[in-house]
Amino acid sequence: MGQIFSDRMLKTDSSFIAEVMRLTEATDIISFAGGLPNPISFPVEEFKESMQRVLTNYGEKVFQYSGTQGYLPLRQWIADRYKKRFGMDVTAENILITTGSQQGLDLMGKVLVNKGDNVAVESPCYLAAIQTFSLYEPNFLPVSLEEDGLNLEELEEALNHDNVKLLYTVPNFQNPTGLTYSKEKREAIYDILRKTNTILIEDDPYGELRYEGESLPYIAGGKSDNSVLFGSFSKTLSPGMRIGYLCTTNDELMGHLIAAKQASDLHTNVISQYAIYDYLVNNDYEKHISQITELYKTQCNAMIASMEKHLPSHVTFTKPEGGMFLWAVSSVDVFKYAVQNKVAFVPGDPFYTNVKGASTLRLNYTNSDPETIDEGIRRLAEVLK
Numbered sequence: 001m002g003q004i005f006s007d008r009m010l011k012t013d014s015s016f017i018a019e020v021m022r023l024t025e026a027t028d029i030i031s032f033a034g035g036l037p038n039p040i041s042f043p044v045e046e047f048k049e050s051m052q053r054v055l056t057n058y059g060e061k062v063f064q065y066s067g068t069q070g071y072l073p074l075r076q077w078i079a080d081r082y083k084k085r086f087g088m089d090v091t092a093e094n095i096l097i098t099t100g101s102q103q104g105l106d107l108m109g110k111v112l113v114n115k116g117d118n119v120a121v122e123s124p125c126y127l128a129a130i131q132t133f134s135l136y137e138p139n140f141l142p143v144s145l146e147e148d149g150l151n152l153e154e155l156e157e158a159l160n161h162d163n164v165k166l167l168y169t170v171p172n173f174q175n176p177t178g179l180t181y182s183k184e185k186r187e188a189i190y191d192i193l194r195k196t197n198t199i200l201i202e203d204d205p206y207g208e209l210r211y212e213g214e215s216l217p218y219i220a221g222g223k224s225d226n227s228v229l230f231g232s233f234s235k236t237l238s239p240g241m242r243i244g245y246l247c248t249t250n251d252e253l254m255g256h257l258i259a260a261k262q263a264s265d266l267h268t269n270v271i272s273q274y275a276i277y278d279y280l281v282n283n284d285y286e287k288h289i290s291q292i293t294e295l296y297k298t299q300c301n302a303m304i305a306s307m308e309k310h311l312p313s314h315v316t317f318t319k320p321e322g323g324m325f326l327w328a329v330s331s332v333d334v335f336k337y338a339v340q341n342k343v344a345f346v347p348g349d350p351f352y353t354n355v356k357g358a359s360t361l362r363l364n365y366t367n368s369d370p371e372t373i374d375e376g377i378r379r380l381a382e383v384l385k
């Protein structure tokens, strides 16, 4: 049946991650494999009120088709927040509401990447970005991610190639590593990028979830027309509502992104957009975010403490200042044995475009309480020892 499917689909392999998820679903396994926000962070009661208000006040309007760029008051709210948090000079016209920031990745691929074009990515990289871009059959240029951001020599080398359409980054609490780019690296990357035509994506679904240190300015967001910022309400309010957004001051690019979105899904779910806007203007969003960060800080610290207590010294790991993941590097590949010992994580390969057999572990801490985290890390340590 193979010949009926497109080359791009046949080249996209999602079987590895599906297999990981299948293995981790057994009820007696402690899983650090998922990437889900903790459900106790969802403001269900507040959304009952918001939904009620939206249906009462807007009735049929929210059941109707709507404009592709998204609900204007929500776009204005997002632009105002960029202005307030980062002093950025952006308006509602610079914002496109997307069906999760995941759709932003697809739209960028669609609008910019021809088969064989170069796309520079962090190494390791958010696995679903690799998957999405792969559908446009690019040539990936992996750039090593270090403790404080991209390796600058590798970045310069990558951007020296012809036709590097995109550089994809997650500058805050990166998925999978939990690492954050330093201020100095951000500035250095900006200086390198300024000499090129490459469009920089700063994908930032975790930036609000900072529990240590200071929020840092974006690399190019708000400063350059070659910049696209991605944001999302998935990690702060609800991933199920599928409300993400992107921000760019590049009008030509925005026009193409809107056209691509129109062809893809006409517009994002209208009820979700109205409900999120209603929630934002009628509740204390900052307080809600600080409750989530408190929760995740406790869980992250519990995982770090358990790792320091139980793991053998050959295992090194990151200490995130926010977000949902930490990343460990071991000298051996232990995934199979870990699952046998009833603990799971996402192992290395799907986060790389050019590595096979990486002995790395992405560990999610947001979905387990401190006792479960300690037991899971103890089981992991048995295997690693």
Ligand SMILES: Cc1ncc(COP(=O)(O)O)c(C=O)c1O
Pocket (backbone or CB within 6 Å): 035, 099, 100, 101, 102, 103, 126, 170, 175, 203, 205, 231, 232, 233, 234, 239, 243, 244
């Ligand atoms: C780096 C990164 N980008 C994008 C997404 C997708 O988020 P959304 O739910 O907004 O589509 C995720 C989700 O885990 C992510 O980690």
